[in-house]
Amino acid sequence: MEEDNWLNEKIIKCTKCGNELKVCDHSPFEHSYRLYCNSCPKRVDIGTYEKVFEEIENYDELSYEQIMIELEKRLQNCECGGEFMMNSKRRCLHCAKPLNIDEEQNVWLKEMWSEFNDDKQEQKIEKEMLKFIVQPKWK
Numbered sequence: 811m812e813e814d815n816w817l818n819e820k821i822i823k824c825t826k827c828g829n830e831l832k833v834c835d836h837s838p839f840e841h842s843y844r845l846y847c848n849s850c851p852k853r854v855d856i857g858t859y860e861k862v863f864e865e866i867e868n869y870d871e872l873s874y875e876q877i878m879i880e881l882e883k884r885l886q887n888c889e890c891g892g893e894f895m896m897n898s899k900r901r902c903l904h905c906a907k908p909l910n911i912d913e914e915q916n917v918w919l920k921e922m923w924s925e926f927n928d929d930k931q932e933q934k935i936e937k938e939m940l941k942f943i944v945q946p947k948w949k
């Protein structure tokens with residue numbers, strides 16, 4: 811059904827490792843800023859409740875891009891040494907190969923939001939996914 815897929819959710823296959831991944835658009839109802847590392851598949855998810863927004867001057871008047879630039883400047887580097895940047899390529903969660911998808915799209919494990927028969931399996935997938943979503947650390 812059309813309305814079930816309003817975030818353009820689809821399954822893609824990594825051309826390097828052959829694993830499947832789920833991609834979908836960033837939900838406009840999800841008020842967070844997501845910046846991807848420029849050298850690994852990790853991303854940082856910044857909720858609007860973060861204190862950092864109080865430090866950004868004229869925050870209310872800035873565009874999305876301008877806010878992202880302010881966040882880039884303030885974020886500490888990723889564990890891998892890369893930087894969280896708004897224009898980073900999305901990467902395969904399995905082999906880190908850069909993927910050919912839009913920057914508005916996010917990458918998930920293929921199994922995310924599937925119908926699970928048992929909760930344990932669902933929790934396992936969520937835990938697995940959380941390895942790629944890191945808490946923001948500020949300079």
Ligand SMILES: [Zn+2]
Pocket residue numbers: 824825826827828829902903904905906907
């Ligand atoms: Zn891959």
Ligand SMILES: [Zn+2]
Pocket residue numbers: 847848849850851852888889890891892893
């Ligand atoms: Zn990284």
